[in-house]
Amino acid sequence: MKKIFLSIITITLCIISSSCSDDFIVHDERGTQTLDNYFSTTQECQTFVNDLYKRAFLHYDWYQLIPGRLANETATDDAWMGNTGQNASGMIPAAQYLMTANNMGYLSDLFKTRYENIGGCNVAIEGITKSTISEVQKNQYLGESLFLRAYNYYDLVNNFGGVPLALSPLGTGDLNLERATKEEVYASIEKDLLMAADLLKPSYAGSDKGRVTKWACYALMARVSLFQEKWAEAETYSSKVITEGGFSLESNFLSIWNVKNHNGVESILESQTSSDPAQQLGNILSTFTGARGESKDNFPSLSAGDVMDGWGWCTPTSDLENCYLSENDVVRRRSTITVSGDAAYGDETNNPTHIWDIRQSKSGRIIRKFYIPVATRRTLVSTFGNAPLNLPVLRLAEMYLTRAEANFHLAPGKAMADVDIIRNRVGLSPKSGKVSGDNILRAIWKERRMEFAFEGLRLFDIRRQIDPGTNKPVIASLMGPSGTFVLYNTTLSTDKNETTNLKELQDKGTNFDINKNLLWPIPQSEIDRSGGMINQNPNY
Amino acid sequence: MKLKTIWFVTTLLFSVMAIGQITVKGKVSDSKKEPLVGVNVILKGTTIGSITDINGNYSLNVPNKQAEIEFSYIGFNTKLVKVEANTIINVVLESSDNNLDEIVVIGFASVKKSDLTSSIATVKGKELKTMTVGNAAESLQGKAAGIQVVNSGGPGSVPKVLIRGISTINLSTDPLYVIDGIPMGTNINFLNTNEIESMEILKDASASAIYGSRASNGVILITTKRGKKGETTFNFDTSYGIQFMKNPYHMADAEEYATIFNTAAVASGLPAEFGDPASYRGKSTDWWNAGIRERAAVRNISFGLQGGTEKHTFAVSLNYYKQDSFYEKGGWEKFTSRISSDYKFSKKISAGYSLNPRYESYGNPGNWADFDRIDPITPIYKPADQLTGDENEFSIYARSPSYVWNPVALVKRFKSKTKNYALATNGYIQITPVKGLIIRSQGSFELNSNISDNFNPDFIIDVAHESQLINSLSRSTNLTRSWSIQNTATYMKTLGEKHDFSLMVGNTAEEYNGANLYGSIQALPNNNDNLQELNAGTLNPKTYGTSYTNSIMSYLSRLTYNFDSKYYLTATYRRDGSSKFLANNKWASFPSASFAWRASNEKFMSDVSDVLSDLKFRVGWGKVGNQNLPASVYLSKLGQNFYTFGDQVVNTTYPSAVPNKDIKWETVEDINAGVDFGLFSNKLSGTIEAYRKTTENMLFQKSYPNYSGYPNDARIWSNVGSMRSQGLEFSLSYKNNVGDFNYGANLNFTNTNVKMIKLSAANEQLFGFGEKTLTVENDEPGYFYGYKADGLFQNQFELNSHTNNVGVFLQPNAKVGDVRFTDVNGDGILNADDRTKIGSPWAKYTVGLNLNASYKRFDFLANIYSSIGNDLVNQNKNELYNALSRNNKISGLSDLAWHGEGTSTSIPRLSQTDNNQNFSKFSSYYVEDGSFVRLKNIQFGYTINNKMGFDKIRCSLSGQNLLTLTKYSGVEPEVGGDVLGFGFGGWNYPVQKTILFGLNVTF
Known part of the structure; x- marks a missing residue:
């Protein structure tokens, strides 16, 4: 007996002593790749860059970027918060200009999400630069990463002004940045875009469709030039895209928003969607802004499968509708706005009277651009999260209107020609010669509003556009206690929905303050975490 | 053979000695007259002895009337009785919780x-x-x-x-x-x-x-x-109890809800939302009663047996515990059993093992708060005219305009259960090759299998908001295996009678392995129970899984020395290596030393020994570590995802964790000094101690600025600084008896001060819980950090005068009835710089009081617990008082909220906008005194001995958590949370009152 026990102990001691080497306490996490030695193959580089796209747009995600984008629309004359049946606290801070650094509503995640994407871009740029993959592939992935970094900074600088400029992966010891100036941020954007334009291909085929081309770089370059009032550059780059890019305007404006027309002829860059039910890669805007309170009884089919109930947020204003009406612009009005009870434009057979619960809708209108046609709804395994509607990021029409605006400052005589190209597409008569002086500029701006409503440009436009009459940003004449938009709603409007559903305040925009509201506040958490290195925007 | 011979001779000797002796018999019992089994009854100064049997009886032969018999029993004071003329000696042993021989x-x-x-x-x-x-x-x-x-x-x-x-x-x-x-x-x-x-x-x-x-x-x-x-x-033990789930709030009914929201809407320039509120009278949905049971049973049944011989002892216990759910579904059930055996093969070798198989199952909806939160106007079911007839059974429920999902429907759909099967086993062998040397090897192995099933039926209450268009199912299994080996050798030696030494050395190794597998699938043909398996799904099968290992190995040693039971010294040294750190930081050492002086054993103390029966002073110092962080934080991990190009889904990877390659052990250095004392034969005894713990290289998931680009909200495990917690604690016990009446009390008291003494950078600020707590050097960690609320603006004059020195309003959006915030730094602007310390979650004192008494067959005990001096954040104030959210409000809010000068000084006016940020600013408005006193347990018992063939039958009736005194207005003052989010109360599960009946039978 004793011998047996002694031998057991001996064996145990041997096991222990043999494992006394440090090997026993070395266990790395399994089943996950690490960044060490990553970027060594083409596939690795590509897979990593793929995610940069995903996070730059997040069109499927309802709380990080998309609601902030919609909240920005509600801070303009284009949109109401819209849903009057539910708590709107995510929208109110932007829509009613009550935003504070600790109460940013749906804009609270934007800063963080953009920088997380920038962090990814920086990792990619560093890793791919050192990578030993082929020069051709290297150029492409580097170019894509540079463009996406620029795109994130573009969004940040327009929402928040000058922000910390992180251009390489930061260690915990490097986190002592202050805010760069707006000019420095723009300089970095331009540098990235031009470098990317040199590296990137002009087009992609097949399974690469949707990637950034050199034209996307120039197109964004045109936009940021315009935003900085660099008229010559804006003209140069928009012209370059128009003349060399090989894009053409969709003959039918509504086709831009067609679920079957991904990456169409006008598209310079789109956020790519899929209806694959295995992954939620659909466009959440279709649900977020979709009609709330649809009923199968209102569809000819009487089928529940035709119903794609939405959340009813961010609904078009009658002020925007009036803008189209003033130009007799039927095509873009109906492509942009559906009034409850009207046929869904382009889907008249299956949805001849698009009706929803207008008691919960401030304006009784929804955004047509994000509407999913009934035939498509029927094919989706789940309408939520699977709507296959690509989301335009840059499209050719913008280049015409950018060039028009640049030309107004460079060669006013040429400006309206580009506007008329855009008008012609939707069957509107030319305006060349009918407007003159500063009204040319106002006509271009009006065209921009009608063309790009709900495409994420309106707030940035009215913040940057300096009205030649007042020498102040356009937003200042729209918003504030005596803003024209505010006065329209409080005194002039006779819109039957907006003036009867008063559950959303009629005086939206009255709290606007020119001394602070040209930018949103930097999130308080960021200021706190930086230990005061980062300053707040004025008057917040 | 040798052994047998020795036994034979010994027995023979005793038999011879027995001739002409006196036989003493008797019974040994405790102060409650319960027989004591197994008491050592020894003739003093010899090894001759016996033990009491199951009825407490003994019998012993003594040589003469001068003999003294010693009765000793663990947990009782030893008693010495002279035989004299008695042949029957019944003894009552005094129990002693402070028995120093314990x-x-x-x-x-x-x-x-x-x-x-x-x-x-x-x-x-x-x-x-x-x-x-x-x-x-x-x-x-x-x-x-x-x-x-x-x-x-x-x-x-x-x-x-x-x-x-x-x-x-x-x-x-x-x-x-x-x-x-x-x-x-x-x-x-x-x-x-x-x-x-x-x-x-x-x-x-x-x-x-x-x-x-x-x-x-x-x-x-x-x-x-x-x-x-x-x-x-x-031994058979059972208890049956009832837990009471009382609604912590009295919520508004439909009429009141309509009134509150109409008031709030009008105050915000919005139209009244509801028509005549009176029209809702009697039309409330009583959600709470519709889904929460007022009572739930809790049962506990245990059966145990133990016994053995000189060579082999064993114990078996079987236990079953079941706690019913307060919902229609769910509950908690566990069955545990433990079998242990110890063998004494010889004087030199002993061994033992235990087996602990167990089963546990749980799964509860967990949405109890929603029954209070949902509005009372929404009915439970959709009205008949909204039903089409093609709905499934889960789609007939109504939707609330609040964001709260219909809680009755959720419980109806609930199907989620976790089952846990485990077998733990451990065994040891102990060898004493020579006197004083003990070699012990102990090993354990545990297997634990966890299976969680989750089924979500398809339903449509509201397509875009409250629906699951496709049913889905998931199963996750997690199998963990862990083992450990511990080998120790201990040598004890007494030199010259007064010097006691012992030295222990050993090593241990522990490894934790796990492998998990998760599978989910969608689109099962229907919601029938027998189809609820992965095999039945038709869409989007997904699997995930990984395996992991953590391990620690250690070398340890301990030296003890005591001189004449007066001076004691203990020193330990342990060296640990952990897999959680990179090579340079894997190993760390943890030494300790402590010293005690048992003053009461000194000669000069013998004069006062009648009063001061025990007195000991102790001091100790030591270092311990903490490695309890997730594995592999030194790795830069990549996550996987998907995107689309050319209408094809493609794979993506992204940085999911930023590494900290310098991560190292967190260590705690601790100094402790204490006095143990016993007075009047230990009737009164106690301990007073002071301690100071210093944590260095504290491990913390630090929030870096988001511009860093780090994932997970830029939080990374880091070693951030040092913290000190020091305090004083004492415990005091008293016990005595007056005839058959025994009584005792134990009071314990702890005072703690926690302070951050160093952070990794000068003037560093660590924020927590969404920047609602702050940690800086030389202050408590995680204190509440926000604005100072200074009551409400009672009238226009107060509002107009809340300006800076140039007449600019500090709160331009404020109206009468809103919260006034203090411009703390006096710079004339109310902004983030005015946030300040507005409370601390750390209790200054905790006090426990235990009382017990018995009289003949009756016994009584009570246990009171109290936490004093801590603040709590009542987060529910937002939901219950703020009419911005459409969730239900508390009853009476129309009156409680400010509605005219002097009507309230704390609850702001009703509004649907909150433009003044009464609620969205984190302020002292939310902070409340969190002190409480709770009667944890009170119990009455009655014992019958030797009746109906049982040795003992005891019945008891007890009440748990019957009474709580607190000023805190939230659900529950016992609030947990991680350290930087400690003390944030909300919908914490209320601690329930429980009434229990218990029965204990020994036979």
Whole structure:
């Protein structure tokens, strides 16, 4: 007996002593790749860059970027918060200009999400630069990463002004940045875009469709030039895209928003969607802004499968509708706005009277651009999260209107020609010669509003556009206690929905303050975490 | 053979001696007249003796009338009786909770309580047993000084145990549980209170340093019941109780709800939302009664037997615990059993093992708060005209305009259960090759299989908001295997009668392996129960899984020395290596030393020994570590995702974790000094201790600026600084009797001060809980940080005068009835710089009071626990008082909220906009005094001895949590949370009142 026990102990001691080497306490996490030695193959580089796209747009995600984008629309004359049946606290801070650094509503995640994407871009740029993959592939992935970094900074600088400029992966010891100036941020954007334009291909085929081309770089370059009032550059780059890019305007404006027309002829860059039910890669805007309170009884089919109930947020204003009406612009009005009870434009057979619960809708209108046609709804395994509607990021029409605006400052005589190209597409008569002086500029701006409503440009436009009459940003004449938009709603409007559903305040925009509201506040958490290195925007 | 010969000769000798002797008989019982089984009855000065039988009877031959008989029994004072002319000697032994000969387990050894040099509190199983709880740690509350237990409520939840406050900010603060010498992690849900012989709480580092790397939150050693030699005894214990789920709030009914929202809407310039509120009278939905049961049963049944011979002892226990759900679905059930056997093969070799198979199952909807939160106007079911007839059974429910999903429907759909099957086993061999040397090898192996099933039926209550268009199913399994080996050699030697030495050396290795597998699938043909398997799904099958290993290895040693039972010295040294750190930081050392002086054994104290029966001074120092962070934080991990190009789904990868390659052990250095004393034959005894714990290289998931680009909101595990917690604790026990009336009381008191003494950078600020807490040097960690609310603007004059010195309004959006915030820094602007310390979640004192009394067959005990001086944040104020959200409000809010000058000084006016940020600014408005006193347990018992063929029958009636006194207006003052989010109360599961009937039978 004793011998047996002694031998057991001996064996145990041997096991222990043999494992006394440090090997026993070395266990790395399994089943996950690490960044060490990553970027060594083409596939690795590509897979990593793929995610940069995903996070730059997040069109499927309802709380990080998309609601902030919609909240920005509600801070303009284009949109109401819209849903009057539910708590709107995510929208109110932007829509009613009550935003504070600790109460940013749906804009609270934007800063963080953009920088997380920038962090990814920086990792990619560093890793791919050192990578030993082929020069051709290297150029492409580097170019894509540079463009996406620029795109994130573009969004940040327009929402928040000058922000910390992180251009390489930061260690915990490097986190002592202050805010760069707006000019420095723009300089970095331009540098990235031009470098990317040199590296990137002009087009992609097949399974690469949707990637950034050199034209996307120039197109964004045109936009940021315009935003900085660099008229010559804006003209140069928009012209370059128009003349060399090989894009053409969709003959039918509504086709831009067609679920079957991904990456169409006008598209310079789109956020790519899929209806694959295995992954939620659909466009959440279709649900977020979709009609709330649809009923199968209102569809000819009487089928529940035709119903794609939405959340009813961010609904078009009658002020925007009036803008189209003033130009007799039927095509873009109906492509942009559906009034409850009207046929869904382009889907008249299956949805001849698009009706929803207008008691919960401030304006009784929804955004047509994000509407999913009934035939498509029927094919989706789940309408939520699977709507296959690509989301335009840059499209050719913008280049015409950018060039028009640049030309107004460079060669006013040429400006309206580009506007008329855009008008012609939707069957509107030319305006060349009918407007003159500063009204040319106002006509271009009006065209921009009608063309790009709900495409994420309106707030940035009215913040940057300096009205030649007042020498102040356009937003200042729209918003504030005596803003024209505010006065329209409080005194002039006779819109039957907006003036009867008063559950959303009629005086939206009255709290606007020119001394602070040209930018949103930097999130308080960021200021706190930086230990005061980062300053707040004025008057917040 | 040799042995047999010796036995034979000895027996023969005794037989010879027995001739002409006196036979003394008698019965030994305790003060409650219960017979004591197994009492040692020894003729003083000899080895001749006997033990009492099952009825407490003994018989002993003594040589003459001058002989003295010594009665000794663990847990009782030893008694010496002279035989004289008596042949029947009945003895009553006084029980002594402070018996200094009591054996205390100290980790890899056990010592007499009188020889302890460090701070260890012992709680006996029988004290724990007085409460029927799912987790034995819950009944620790108030039982010993320095231990704070925060109940988290809810079936299957794990209470938070804090030993001497906190020593770390972000890591788990749970102590390490070591069961029968085997480290078992931080959750003892699997253990039944009935299985516990005793719990030893190692409070200071000099006690716990022998557990090195995982001891920084203290160690709780649990000894389970083992067999004792003697006749086999059976024990049957059962209790049946009722828990009461009382609605913590009285919520508004439909009419009141409509009134509140109409008022709020009009005040915000919006149209009244509802027509005449009176039209809603009598049309309220009583959600709470529709889905929450007022009572739920809790049952506990235990059966135990133990016994054995000189050579083999055994114990078996079977336990079943079941706690019903307050919902229509769910509950918590566990079956545990423990079988242990100890063998004494010879004087030199002994061995033993225990087997602990167990089964546990739980799964509860958990949406109890929603029954209060949902609006009372929405009916439970859709009205008939909204039904089309094609809905399935889960789609007939109505939708609320609040964001709260129909809670009745959710419970109806609920189908989620976790089952846990485990087998733990451990064994040891102990060899004593030569006198004084003990070699012990102990091993354990535990297998634990966890299976969680989750089924979500398809339903459409509202397509875009409250629906699951495709049903889905998931199953996750997690199989963990862990083993440990511990080898120790202990040598004890006494030199020259007065010098006692012992030296222990050893090594241990522990490994934790796990493998998990998760599968989910969608589109099962229907919601029938028999189709609820992965095989039946038709869409989107997904699988995930990984395996992991953590390991620790250690070398340990302990030296003890005592001179003449007066001066004691203990020193330990342990060296640990952990897989959680990179090579340079894998190993760390954890030394300790402690010293005690037992003054009462000094000659010069003998004069006062009648009064001062025991006096001991102790000091200790030690270092322990903490490695309780996720594995591989030194790796830069990549996550996987998907995107689309050319209408094809493609794979993506993204950085999911930023590494910290410098991560190292968090260490806690601890100094402890204490006095133990006993007065009047230990009738009054107590301990006073002072301690100081300093945590260095504190591990913390630090929030970096988001511009860093780091994932996970830029939070990274980092070593951030040092924290100190120091305090004073004392415990005092008194017991006495007047005739048959026995009574006793135990009071324990702990005071703790926690302070951040150093951060990794000068003037660094660590924010927590969404920047609502702040941690800076030289202040408490995680204090509440926000605006100072200074009442409400009562009138226009007050509003107009809240300006800076140039007349600019500090709160331009404020109206009369809104909260006035203080411009703390006086710069004339109200902004983030005006945030300041507005409260602290840390209790200044915790007090426990235990009372017990018995008279003849009756007994009584009570346990009171109190936490004093801490603040709590009542987050529910937002939801219950703020009309911005459409959730239901508390009843009476129309009157409680400001509605005219002087009508309220605290609850702001009703509004649907909150433009002044009354609620969205985190301010002192939310902070309340969190002190409370709670009657944890009160129990009455009645005992019958030797009736109906049973040795003992005891019935008891007890009430748990019957009474709570607090000023806190939230749901529950016992609030947990991680350290930087501590004290944030909201919809915490309320601790329930429970009435229990118990029956204990021994035969």
